[in-house]
Amino acid sequence: MIWTYHVTVTKSLFMFNIYVMALHTIPAIFVDLLLTIFGKKPMLLKIQRRVYVSNLALQYFLIQQWTFSNTNLIYLRSKIKEEDREEFYYEIEKIDKYEFFKKSCAAGRKYLLKEKDENLPKARIHHQRIRFLDKLLKFIFYGLIFWWLINTNFIKNLFVS
Structure with a gap:
């Protein structure tokens, strides 16, 4: 990690390309130059190119606002029997979104990235x-x-x- 992460959302392709150039491409070229000077294989520009192409492919889905209908879920929740409600019923409105996101990140780190909890501190x-x-x-x-x-x-x- 060269610097801390931050998120900037823009619908302007021009600004997106400026951000990519300033925050991804130029630092990647600089790091690859340093790697070459020290006799290592340059790799960061290649990785950044893949990230850029992936972002372009996904941009429609990333910048659109999506609305999903959950009428079937509401209907199915109303059909859960009283004796099964404690085990199967949940109210998504009552879920603590911060805690849910924290647990999701921890699970992603552990199960997708295969990082051990001992490395966390x-x-x-x-x-x-x-x-x-x-x-x-x-x-x-x-x-x-x-x-x-x-x-x-x-x-x-x-x-x-």
């Missing part, structure tokens, strides 16, 4: 370090831009006719 520490480094680099980056704007009289020249 080490991974959390690593994530905290990456997050701190990400915030520090962003602070330095925006600080340098601000310093450049002030020292080049860029802002002053904007308001002078």
